Amino acid sequence: MALLEVNQLCVEFPTRRGVLRALDNISFGIEPGEILGVVGESGAGKSLTGAAIIGLLEPPGRVASGQIIFDGKRIDNLDQEAMRAIRGRHIGAIFQDPLTTLDPLMSVGKQLIETMQTHLKLSDRDAKARAIQWLEEVGIPAASERVFAYPHQFSGGMRQRVVIALALCAEPRLVIADEPTTALDVSIQAQIITLMRRLAADHGTSIMLVTHDMGVIAETCDRVAVMYAGRIAEIGPVGDVVRSPHHPYTEGLMGSIPSLESRVARLRQIDGAMPRLNAIPKGCAFNLRCTKAIARCQDERPELLPAGTTQAACFLVQEGAQ
């Protein structure tokens, strides 16, 4: 059974000019131990999906319909107190900017201890020992001496390691990582990605990795979901989606990545920009920018249906398959 199941999730923002639907019928699952990548342009709804799962949508945003099922139980309708018991303990989170995610006036050890003691029954001494253990595990040198150092005494990459330790220290089963490497330089990125993969494998943790970096996705994930304008365009095993994309949007996305093997004069690009939430076209959200659009795309909304080894929301694939 899937660890996390998201069914027909819709998230809406009521505004002065009507209700904006930021997530529109999103469905996907994450298996235990699996790493699911979520890619898409800015504003496609990647981070929002993470926020909805963890129950931290900023008002006035709200879950309008659909279900979020974690470990067999619905968690989208829990009250704040019940959700708080799940956050950190069962679902952890890692944010983009390690420089601001740590409390500047609290030592990293104390932050780890606080987190563990919030969820696990640990004596002060055990908690301290575990904190040091975690710092060692995420690769902080001389962990036992630096356990009570403050965040500003660590470098950016080290801080992100601490943030990862913080997200994992209560041993959650799912971690939502929202662009965990964006603020880091490339060489550190690779280290952090390797670290996350190793820890996920060691502890059997599932990860939902939100990013717009296809390179990171290809290296890290088991499966990938491509999002566009609040919908999932394509979802499937990462190798298949990257090598043989079915949805024209995924294809465009892959075409825009420079490659070392093939020398091309100019990278392909997708014309136009993603529509604003109040101007999503009828039918397929991508139809205005799609070079292969057919008449049907402008009226009907394509369902996410199997296409080869992946699932794609595109009539071309579905009709071609018939």
Added chain:
Amino acid sequence: MSAISRFLDSDFVYSFRRSPVAVVSAVVVLIIVLCAVFAPLISPHDPFDLASISLLDSLKPPAFSPDGDWSFPLGTDDQGRDVFSSILYGTRISMIVAVLAISFSLVVGITVGLVAGYAGGAVDAVLMRIVDVQLTFPAILIALLVDGVVRAVLPPAAQDALQLDVIVFAIGISRWPQFARTVRGSTMIERGRDYVMAARVIGISSPRIMVSHILPNVLGPVLVIATLNLGLAVLDEATLSFLGVGLPPTQPSLGTLIRFGNNFLFSGEWWITIFPGLTLAAMVLSINLLGDWLRDALNPRLR
């Protein structure tokens, strides 16, 4: 590096050493505080011990004047009490009142500010309107009002016993809105920071986030205001005592001494009121200068 040597090497200490005004006012404050704390050891006489004062010594001028007596360095009042000793004890009481009153305002102000800033919405609106209303009245008026009401409510026996508590309460309650406003503003800024979001994601409870994460991060500006308000609270107490609603002559504060001495000013015994007045001025001025320096030192933009 040990914590102490690290502190001595900090920018904070460096900026302190580089500022003559800060050093001088810190020394003055330190001397006054030490004198107040060790008043019983330093003072040549005990102004509260009726057995030790003699009417024969009354209205003696300061020691440096022709008729002076070196056993009463700053002269005596009409009861023969040593003015210097009275000032030491008076400073002690003024200090105690000011520190307690500001601590009280801090507790109330910080609590209200944190809750308002963190909760937002209706809670914030209600609490801040209370603050706004109170800020439309001068602090001293509020203190007078509270003092009057409390005294009217308390039975006479309790009034004598609780005199100090009443004035602490009156001054404290008149000064909390400033703290509440400052804390609320900073809390609203901190609340949007990632580390607070991260703490929420980790599942830490709201009261705990407020106390252990937000509070330390908003404390800087509050401490500056608290220092400046400490000087003002000393003045509040002096004003109340001068108006006769503060502390009685049997338990004199600086304000009481000034009021009391004021009666003799025009008959030539100027030392009874001038010396406590100078002490008060020196104390408040030093505290304010120290507060000003602290504000600049804690503001990274002014470095």
